[in-house]
Amino acid sequence: MFGQIRKYAARLRTSTHAQPASTRAGRTHNLFEAAATYVVARAEDDQDRIEEAAAWVSPEALSFGVSELACRAVVALARERDTSPAAVARELLGLPTG
Incomplete structure (x- = not known):
């Protein structure tokens, strides 16, 4: 996933239409809003929204x-399932739990 972030960032740096966040549409976005939007867009395979x-x-x-969102999601799922965060993380990644 982080490789994808680097790829998009590199494309945006070379783009002629990239603008600082403070000038885009008159508002700024915080990193958690950006991360949540990015992850949802990835889950929905919405390339335009990913790049935005x-x-x-x-x-x-x-x-x-994105890392903070992943940590919070794993902890929330672990609590919901009454299991360890390690077991949840391994399950989500398709790794053996033992």
């Missing part, structure tokens, strides 16, 4: 936000 969300913040900030 990736442009809202720096690649480093987006990476941090």
Whole structure:
């Protein structure tokens, strides 16, 4: 996933239409809003929205936000399932749990 972030960030840096977040549509986006939008767009395979969300913040900030979202999601699922975060993470990635 982080390779995809780097790829989009590289494309945006070379794009002539990339603008700072503060000037785009008159509002700024925080890194958690960008991360949530990015992850949902990835889940829905919405390439335009992926690129839009990736442009809202720096690649480093987006990476941090996606990581934080993943951590929170794993913890929430672990609580819901009454299991360990490690077991949930391994299950989500299709890894053996033992």
